[in-house]
Amino acid sequence: MPHSLSNYDFAFPASLIAQRTAGKGKTKILHCPKNGNDLQILDSEQITNLFKAGDCIVVNNTQVIPARLFAKTKHGGKAEILLLKQLEPAADNSARWEAWIKPGKALENGKEIFISNIKCIGVPHPHCTKTRIMNFSISNAEFPSFLAEHGHVPLPPYINRSDSQSDKSDYQTVFAKYAGAVAAPTASLHFSENMVKELKAKGVFFAETTLHVGPGTFENIKEEDFRKHKMHSEEYELNEQNANIINKAKKNGGRIICVGTTSTRVLETLANGDSVKPAKGATELFIYPGFKFKITDALLTNFHWPKSSLILLVSAFYGRENTLNAYKFAVENAMKLFSYGDGMFIINAD
DSSP: OTTBGGGGOOOOOGGGBOSSOOOTTOSEEEEEOTTSOOOEEEEGGGGGGGOOTTOEEEEEOEEEOOOEEEEEETTSOEEEEEEEEEOOOOTTOEEEEEEEEESGGGGOTTOEEEETTEEEEEEEOSSOTTOEEEEEEEETTTHHHHHHHHOBOOOOTTSOSOOOTTHHHHTSOTTOOEEEESSOOGGGGGOOHHHHHHHHHTTOEEEEEEEOOOGGGGOOOOOSBGGGOOOOOEEEEEOHHHHHHHHHHHHTTOOEEEESHHHHHHHHHSEETTEEOOEEEEEOOOOOTTOOOSSOOEEEEEOOOTTOHHHHHHHHHHOHHHHHHHHHHHHHTTOOBSTTSOEEEEOOOO
8 A cells, every 4th residue: 555654664773762962063964865876974064065055954943942841749649741832821811831741640620730839730622632721820921930940851752861951952953043842853953053154154045944843743643544644733934034045045046955854844835836935824734755845955854753754754755765775774874863863864966
């Protein structure tokens, strides 16, 4: 069956799951020429040689918030809260958020839990049984300070350790500006400030979009026919200034190089022929094999979990067989996988 999720599986040893980052500009990148030439492993700083003047690199400037909170019940039980999206404050101006809670029974309707001396009460979400609306006994204005003190870095579930002080910077890209993500746009973690300066000096343009990455990026697809999967919704913005940078580069023959699946989804959501239009909204665009890319000419991305929506996007751009061959090559060469791991760059070398 051509749309069978099982066709996008691959084997890897757990030892290759990166538990910590090698550092910005210190990872390995698998160069995957889109024209079918041989695969090659590069140091991340070497990928600057694959860009040329007039190219446009599109990055996601979202900033990860310390969205993971640990709470206690009145009777000493424990609960974990993952904040998803800030809502309008309550009538008394207290903070309200959409959130996931585990264990779920820790927050049965109206049950109080506590983070330090701050009380939290959760009520059912009107449209999603997995999600709760959390009401915090603190003003909306005070919430950022509360979160800075009590929040933890929301590391992906396959990183089997507690977050540390270094994760506050390690899990944040050099492009981060606007707070709102609960997962990093990890392809940008391969860039150091020096790499950005070198590329700009070379005449490469940078354009920014904002997409606040949600935890749905880690959700498994449950349908064997992946076309039946409903993609999670994420909020984005592409302003006029950055849309103009992209459109000018495209018109002048520069390649549009998306850094990460998030930037790719925004641009392809806003594609209008061979240009993009500035807009703000939410996208549920699900890119899988058979999708016709209108804007994206090259893609820098991480290695993604088997049978995920992300590996489907990469396969749509690079081809299923090419993608799985690249993953096999990466595993055989002990490249590090997933959020804190190495990456792959699908672009022709001139």
